[in-house]
Amino acid sequence: MLSPERPLVLVGAGNMGGAMLEGWLAAGTSPRSIVVIEPSPPDTQALATPGLTVTATAPDGITASTLVLAVKPQVMGEVLPKLTGLRDEATLVVSIAAGITIETLKTLGRGPVVRAIPNTPSSVGKGMTAAVADGAGEKDVALADKLLSSIGTVEWVDDEALIDVATAVSGSGPAYVFYLVEALAAAGEKAGLPADVAAVLARRTIIGAGALLDRSPLDPATLRRNVTSPGGTTAAALEVLMAGDGLGPLMERAVAAATARSRELGS
Template sequence: MPDLMPRSLVLIGAGKMGGAMLEGWLRIGIDPAGISLIDPKPSDEIIELAGAEGLRLNPSAKDIAPAEVLVLATKPQMLDTAAGAVQAFIHSNTLLISILAGKTLGDLAARLPNAGAIIRAMPNLPAAVQRGVTAAVMGNGVSAAQRAAADRLLASIGKVEWLDDEALIDAVTAVSGSGPAYVFYLVECLAAAGVEAGLPADAAERLARATVEGAGEMLFQSPLAPGTLRQNVTSPGGTTAAALEVLMAADGMLPLMHKAVAAAKRRAGELSG
C-alpha cells in the first residue's frame, strides 16, 4: 500500500524498540532516503545500518524535508529535556507517534505544542522479532489518512490494537506490555516442575521452552479461541485433565493472574500519574 508510506519520517531514539521499528519499516519498503534518525549515542549496529541503507543519522531539522511522521522512542524521562530539540522537527502537518511509557496525550501536547496530531502507542518486547502487539490511541486532530499511515508503520512489528479510550492504556501495560515476562516465567516454572518430576535440568528447560514456543505458534496460526485449543488437547480423565484440575481450581491460575495484572495496572497508574 505505497500511498500509506510516509516519504519523510523522523525517528527520535534508536534504542531496542526504536531499532526494531526501524527494521520493520525497511522491511515493508519505506524508502531509506526519507528516514532520518536522531540519537545522541547511536549503537554500532545503528551506525552500520544507517551507512548500509543510506539513512540520515543525526541531521539538523533544517537539513531534511518536513517530517510527515515523527516517531518518539526515547526514554520517557528524557521528554522534558529533549522537548525543545524535538519541536524543531515537528511541522503543521506532522503526525507524532509516541511510544513513551507513562506519557499521556496531554503530557505530549503540553510539552510539544507544535504537534497538532498525536498518537500514543505501546508496543511490547516481541516487536524485536516482528511478533509484537501494539496498542494505540489517537488524540484530537489525527486524520483518517494519518491513522492509516500509523497503522501501517506499527503493523510492521506485529499486530495493532486500536483503543477508543486512553484510560485503557494502563490495562494494556499490565496485559501485553508486561505479559511477555509472565510467559517467560511460566517457562521457568514449567522447567522447575519438570526437574522436580525427575528430568535433568537442561532437558526440562528445553522441553518447557519448546512447548511454549509451539503453543504460541498454534495460537498465532489458528483461528480457534484459546479455550477451544485447550479443550482440543484435553482428553477426559487423561493426564492434561489432571493437571488442569489443579490449574483451574478456585485458588489456581485465574485468580493469581487477576492479582498479577491488577498489580501491574496499579503500578502503571502510579508511574504515569
C-alpha cells in the same frame, strides 16, 4: 509526503526503535526520507544504510512529516523540549513510550498524536501494539497503523485509559510467558527431570503451543479442551491451575498491578 524537508523522524534507535526502522526500510521506505536522532547509536546494519541520516541531536531546517518517539519514558521529559522545532500542526506524533500520556505529548505543540505500546516480540516482527489517537484524522491513523504494523499486529482503542490496561496485558505479557517457561522447567526438574532436559521441554512446549495458537482458527479455550482428556493427566493439572486460588486470580492481580504502575509512570 516524505521529503528531505519533511522526513520521517525517529527519536531513539534502541530495541523498539531499531526494529521499526528495519521494518520501514524492508517495506521500501527510502532511507533518504528518514532521520534518526540517537546520541548513542548501536552498531546495527539498519543504521548503516546508505542515505539514512543519523544524528545525535535534532537537526535544524527540517519539519517532520511524522515524529516517532521511541525513547525510554524516564528520559521523555528531557527529550521533548528539544524536539519542538521539528513539529508544526501537520506533523503526526507517534509515541511508543510506556506511561507517557497524550497530555504530556501535547507539550510539543498542536497537532495529531498517537500513543502506542508495542511489546518485545516486535524485535522479530511478531509484536502486539495497542494504540489510541487524539486529534488525528483517518489519514493520520492509517499512517500510524502502517508504521506500527512494520513490527507486528496493531489494535486500536478509543479510550486512552485502556492503553494502561493494554500495557499490562500485551506490553508486559511476554515477561509472564517467559516466567511460565522458567516455572514449568523448574517444576519438571523438581519432579525428577535433568535440568537441561526440563529446560528444553518447557521452552519448546511454549513455542509449539504459541505456533499452534497462531495458526489455528480455534479459540484458546477450545484448544485447551482438545488436549484435555477426562480424568487424564492434563485434567489433573488443570484442576490446580483453574482452582479458585489458581492461575486466573493470580493473573488478575498481576495485570492490576502492572496497570496501576503504568498509570503511576504517566502521572
